[in-house]
Amino acid sequence: MSSDLDSYDGPDDDWEADEEFARRHPYVDGGWGRTANPNTVEGELQNMQAFGNGLTRLEDGQRRFAVIVVWLILIGFAISLGYGVVAIFRLW
Known part of the structure; x- marks a missing residue:
């Protein structure tokens, strides 16, 4: 009985080729056309630009409708932040 585990040759040591490929071809998010990592400041700015567009x-x-939904979300954040601040001051 043979399986893929029987023919394991060790780790793939071709990581240098992967890094070279990544340097020549920067990551582009196909859905949005963004080139930055969304977890960086530049990526967040691109997210806000895409949202505005x-x-x-x-x-x-x-x-x-979209503006109303965004305002409701912002109002919800403000209410929860205010409630949290009041709760902190009540503990004192």
Whole structure:
């Protein structure tokens, strides 16, 4: 009875070729066309730009709905932040 584990030859040592390929071909997120890591400041700026571009392409009713949803999210964050601050001061 033979399996793939029987023919294991050790680790793949071709990592230098992978690094060389990565240097020649920078990562591009195909869905958004971003070139930065989304976990960096540059990536977050590209995220905000993509979000803004998406809002400008919406029609009037869709845009109004998106703006309302964003404001509700921001209001929710503000309420929870205010509640947290009040709760901290009550502990003193």
